[in-house]
Amino acid sequence: MINLNELAHQQDDENLEITLKQHWMIPVQISIACLMLFAVPFIAYGFIGYFFAPLLESPAMQAAFLVILSCYALLAMLYLLQTYLDYYLDTWIVTNKRIISAERESLFHYTISELRLYQIQDVAAEIKGFFPSILGYGKVVVQTAGEVSEFTFLNIPNAQAAAQRIISLTDADRKLHVEALTKIGEVEKENPITKKRI
Amino acid sequence: MVLSLPYYLLFIPYGIFVLVFGFYSFFNLFQLYKYGVNNTHTRIILYGFVALTLMVFVITFLAALNIPWTNTVTFDSGNMY
Numbered sequence: 001m002i003n004l005n006e007l008a009h010q011q012d013d014e015n016l017e018i019t020l021k022q023h024w025m026i027p028v029q030i031s032i033a034c035l036m037l038f039a040v041p042f043i044a045y046g047f048i049g050y051f052f053a054p055l056l057e058s059p060a061m062q063a064a065f066l067v068i069l070s071c072y073a074l075l076a077m078l079y080l081l082q083t084y085l086d087y088y089l090d091t092w093i094v095t096n097k098r099i100i101s102a103e104r105e106s107l108f109h110y111t112i113s114e115l116r117l118y119q120i121q122d123v124a125a126e127i128k129g130f131f132p133s134i135l136g137y138g139k140v141v142v143q144t145a146g147e148v149s150e151f152t153f154l155n156i157p158n159a160q161a162a163a164q165r166i167i168s169l170t171d172a173d174r175k176l177h178v179e180a181l182t183k184i185g186e187v188e189k190e191n192p193i194t195k196k197r198i
Numbered sequence: 199m200v201l202s203l204p205y206y207l208l209f210i211p212y213g214i215f216v217l218v219f220g221f222y223s224f225f226n227l228f229q230l231y232k233y234g235v236n237n238t239h240t241r242i243i244l245y246g247f248v249a250l251t252l253m254v255f256v257i258t259f260l261a262a263l264n265i266p267w268t269n270t271v272t273f274d275s276g277n278m279y
Contacts, residue, residue: 060271062264063205067212070258074219074251081226081247088243089233102233107225110233 011097017169020092020162022155023137030083037076041069082107092153096169099142101151115151117166117173119144125156125163142166202270209267223251 048055055061089104099115120142127138138159142151156162227244234240 059266059269060205063208063267066258066261066265067208070254071212071215073254074215077247077250077254078219078222078226081223081243084243085226085230088239089229091235104229104233107222107229110229 010095014095014097016093016095018094018162018165020094020140020153020156022087022090023135023157025131025135025137026087026155027084030080030087033083034076034080037080038073041072090154092156094166094169097173099151099166101153113151115142115144117170118177120166120170121145123163123166123170125159127159136160140166199274201273203273204268204270205265206267223247 056065086104089102089110091102093100093102096117098117100112101115102110102112104110122143124141124143125138126141127133127136132138132155135157136159137155137157140153140156140159140163142153143149144151153162227247230240230244234243
């Protein structure tokens, strides 16, 4: 399991700033789907009991209904687990040095990618749709100069605030990065031998 | 032609379904265990799903006790002419 207090390759001066998860509206949508899925067998049973009552009295039909119902319940649970894990296992961790994106793509596909903050070129927030506009959640797109050219965080609560926070952390990290590079340059100027060796 | 099939033959497709369900559930829960954040929420999903699955099997088993599985269902194609 992932421990948020001990990130992989964590540097001494690296602090966890924000943990971004999808908005709570997403599990609410999953819960509504869950209720609808589990209501279907009861509705079907009521319908058959009302219009085709003799069917339910036959032991053969009872056996068939039992097997179908059991399969349906297991299938519905599996579907909900998959859907919930798609939501739950998507996490974006923002530290003062980097962004770690952990995303579940499918059952056998899980991606963990990392991005240094000083590589970020642009951060944009996009809030689109009825519920996102009311509740303020949306997409945060981070464009980079690194290997992965774009990071997209979906359904982020307070998308604009999150984007602003990432921008301010990026500015701070870039400043530190430039200072570090300048220092290396000065050391090389003072010790030309070191430069030659490199 | 008359074809008599015992009810318990339904356990064959059910068994296959349960195997597929077990396979997918196992890998989903494994993914959750491996990549989920180490907190109570993850454990609730993990144990909750296992508990619900067991509950479905127990209810199915209890309901199945009332059904005469050795009885047969007869399909008679009859004489068409």
